[in-house]
Amino acid sequence: MSGDRPSPLVIERILRDRVGIWQQVVAERDLNALTGRMLASSAIALACYGAVLGAFHSPLMALTSALKLPLLFLVTLAICLPTLYLFNLVFGARLSVRQSLALVMVAITVTSMLAVAFAPISLFFLITAPDYGFFKLLNVAILTLSALVGLRFLTGGMQVLNDHGLLAPEVAKAQVHTQAVPVTAPAAMPAAPTPAAVPAAAAPAVAPVAGQSAEPVAVPAGPPVAESTPNGATTTAPVPAHVPAQWSGQPAGAPFAPGHPVPPGYPVAQRPWGTPPVRRGEPTQRPASMTLLYIWILLFGFVGTQLAWTLRPFFGDPGQDFAFFRSIDGNFYAEILRTIANL
Template sequence: MANSLLVIERLLRDRDGIWNQINEERDLKQLTGQMLVSSALSLALYGAVLGFSNGAVQAAASFVKLPLLFLATLAICLPTLYLFNLVFGAKLSVLQALTLIMVTITVTAVLTLAFAPISLFFLITAQSYAFFKLLNVGILMLTAMVGLRFLTAGMRALNEHQEAKALAAKRAAQAPVVAVTAEPAVDTADKNGAVLTAPAPVKTQVQIPDFGSRPPAATDGSTSMTLLYIWILLFGFVGTQLAWTLRPFFGSPGKDFQLFRSIGGTFYADVFDTIGRLLGG
């Protein structure tokens, strides 16, 4: 548990070490488990803050639903990311892709928890449901953007590692082979007149890298990064729609507690409607 709670410090302080660990697939199950615990706990605590706007029962429900939202979105979108990168040459394993996304979710979750005191402060002092809802939507969007920057940085580091590895393999394969033959055997005589014969010639082959020739082209990672940006948009749309499906997280004042509401409308329409009501007084 202690390692799970402190994994965020390593993510923020030792990013290169995390990317190397993912590249080499070292102890990824342990790392992923630590991030899962840390992110789930952080999101659960923040969800409880959201739910307190409408009482303890709503807080308990949001305590469970906010981690469920992120993990369900991950489960829906992970196969797409894995197959995209597999088709276009990134060659990530499922565990590598899972670990990379968990880095994103963990950074997002812990940064979100860091905003919990601010959210709670405005819940107590502002006494405005519309403002409180928009404030927390803004917090979640901001922390998600920071987390996604880790995702793009990690994918770029993995692509560079794979390109360097492929380039080194091509250089080794294309290096010319030069035959080297030892001097021929020469008969000599010692001081007593005995004939001494030198060892038979030995023929060896030495592979010499051709540093003067143009290096082979490495795999272009731009396509992989473009697909990653498309996947990020997909992740955002799935996450927001799933959040709308799992609502309420806040709980409208004056309404009875509901675990789920009927499916209708969209997340974006509700946000714009809330902005309009807030600006209209």
């Protein structure tokens, strides 16, 4: 399916019809509706997962975490999206704000849906192993893994947009089209020089016409020439009479020395005239906007983790009373290292 069919399970279309999603983003078709559905699905999924996180402390903490976890992702997006858009503009990409927002929302939707898919596992360990440090590290690992998969979708979508030329400057594209000049075959192929040992009467009677392949003309056979067959056997083939004696021992089809004229009528495999040599395409260079995308992903991660530390608690330490916010001291990474050390 390639169309955006109305369904509350937008994640199903993202996972089953990625090509259709990327084509819709490229064409900017119904992006408002698609982004709205992804926003609603992500908010619901993150709220459900946040409730599981807060359930470790109390029902009130579960309710606040269900509100704060969607807020965490949406505020991080609001902080970092202008940077992504301006990065693309500075380096010549032609993405619109709606296209940039839709791409990031695809990543957030995949992240939130994977997180809520892990919710039963988190709830299982909450019931069977109610250890605060282990439960916190488990859910941090779940969110990290889900975010990595979601960001993989983001890089894949940006690569598709790069293939469609939306990440390349318009001037560069115009230069590529200007330089793409069709190759035409030469009007006529100059006749090969005839060695002095060949009599004039033995030269081919008909010269190749422009646009036709230069096939040898039938001439009386001369001494045999050794020739290899595909199965490795050696056979003999007649040599045209006008081939000089010094070439009579040359295997049929063997290459000649560079710059040495090939005798007329010699059975050498040659490329058809007018056909340019086949060249392997050079690998396309990664645009600067793709490189900056990875820098932006790191920025998104740093902003998100710092904002999560600011909006804590999400789990709720059972040894402390309920609080909607904690005082801002320390940082997220020091807390994770301290938790690992205390296990």
